[in-house]
Ligand code: C2E
């Protein structure tokens with residue numbers, strides 16, 4: 361094995377080779393996964409923090425691998441990004457999610473994750489518009505989520521986001537606060553929604569220190585007239601503190617896990633409290 365100095369990285373470490381081979385195999389398996397019906401989309405409710413009412417859902421893809429069982433998107437999305445299949449996969453999720461929301465018939469919106477790679481696809485805008493036209497979902501009921509780090513230095517990507525917004529599709533910055541963009545830079549981004557990363561929500565513990573970053577993001581968001589969504593809410597204390605800090609929308613296991621489409625409809629059609 362080759363030692364690469366102080367970082368302890370070993371280029372030819374056998375476990376690294378195994379990992380690469382496993383990734384390559386998963387990538388090949390993924391190529392036929394849609395046709396074999398192994399992919400599904402789960403929906404996690406986004407709730408109004410003032411009354412707990414679901415107002416939207418985030419679409420999260422799942423892969424049921426024939427031999428490995430459930431493979432996490434945290435594992436296979438990066439593989440799909442590397443082998444180039446992410447654009448087709450991402451469009452499949454988008455189509456599924458838009459069709460599903462139309463089928464529910466409830467007045468709700470769907471938030472779909474976009475990989476940075478997809479944003480570089482020149483045909484992305486026309487592909488997204490084609491999905492809306494085919495499914496009949498009004499653009500106002502679609503949100504596209506993109507991570508902050510993906511946008512730094514991607515002028516074409518930013519132009520693409522602006523084009524989405526011109527067509528009435530809203531844009532959310534995912535995992536906000538974990539990237540490297542300067543605050544000044546944020547004022548120039550064509551976005552509607554900031555999603556506070558769950559690492560900051562996890563720090564909410566009733567102390568001013570714990571709330572520091574969340575509070576700063578909410579103040580910034582308010583100044584820029586953006587909507588804020590907090591992700592990863594697991595306790596009622598976190599939900600209460602977020603509401604007190606002025607966060608409008610929340611998402612997390614406290615309210616619901618990502619759910620199969622059939623289970624969401626029951627939540628959405630539940631009569632809202634007075
Ligand atoms: P993300 O976009 O940040 O999605 C939120 C993740 O947090 C989801 O993990 C969700 O299940 C999880 N989560 C929700 N509430 C809680 C909570 O209260 N506590 C904790 N600890 N976790 C919570 P999931 O579904 O495993 O997805 C992981 C990531 O994979 C996503 O992170 C997203 O980056 C990516 N991903 C998932 N589906 C897609 C997709 O269709 N396209 C793309 N490009 N990426 C996707």
Ligand code: CA
Nearest residue numbers: 418473505534
């Ligand atoms: Ca997301």
Ligand code: CA
Nearest residue numbers: 534535555591
């Ligand atoms: Ca997120």
Ligand code: CA
Nearest residue numbers: 535557558591
């Ligand atoms: Ca996150």
